[in-house]
Amino acid sequence: MASDKIQTLTDTNFDQSVIKASQPVLVDFWAEWCGPCKRLGPTIDELATDYDGRMLIGKLNVDDNPAAAGRFSIRGIPTLLLFKGGQIVEQVVGLADKASLKRMIDKHV
Secondary structure (H helix, E strand, C coil): CCCCCEEEECCCCHHHHHHCCCCCEEEEEECCCCHHHHHHHHHHHHHHHHCECCEEEEEEECCCCHHHHHHCCCCCCCEEEEEECCEEEEEEECCCCHHHHHHHHHCCC
16 A cells, blocks of 8 residues: 555445544455455555544455455445444445545544
8 A cells, every 4th residue: 555544444444544533544355466446455555644633434345254245245446435423425336536535524523
């Protein structure tokens, strides 16, 4: 990951980092082999910088963390889930541009 502002999420730390977070959390479900995931990466990095201090952004590798991916029925990647108060408030499956993601996020931060 290019940005140090992005948290690495795992099956082990997911509840503490996302569900119990005091801020909104955008979770990028991805995999190393996924071309669209790699194309979305720089956008996620930019969002992490843009929203630093206002929300958390994390990435969860679905191959390494199948429990969290299964828990949220992740069927296609990339999938972005926006959590607020421990609940999913927005979902995007597939590639999305930065402007669309900012509009989605701005409703919740």
